[in-house]
Amino acid sequence: METTNKKTAYNSNIKCEGCIAKVTPHLNELIGEDQWQVDIGSPSKTLTVEGDVSEADINKALQKAGYWAKKA
Template sequence: MEVLVFKTNLRFKKQINAVTPHINNLHGIARWNVDLDDIDRVLRIESDNLSPRKVEATLQQAGYFCEELP
């Protein structure tokens, strides 16, 4: 299991609700959450064999910014 961490522009609960179906459609995710209190609005995903580029592309297709953090 690995943890992927991303900076996003998600600011509100309704935006998280909007991306939820998109994230839930990605295969291999055990858990995920968004920290709205963090300045980077961090999306953390626990997964097996999930490409960070796939996550970025999925959120961008949903209309939101997403960039993997080192």
């Protein structure tokens, strides 16, 4: 049986490696390691999340580190 992971993209204000380091523990706790990534090279600083996690839960985790995300 094949499983597919839902991927959702968010625009964010995570703009550098230091920012990623700040949000990593919070996102890993919520989503899990290797279940998210940030493209800091994109103009919208795209956060891509695998799995079924709500935008509200993602923002709660990010706000702990002073960041936000909005569904792209």
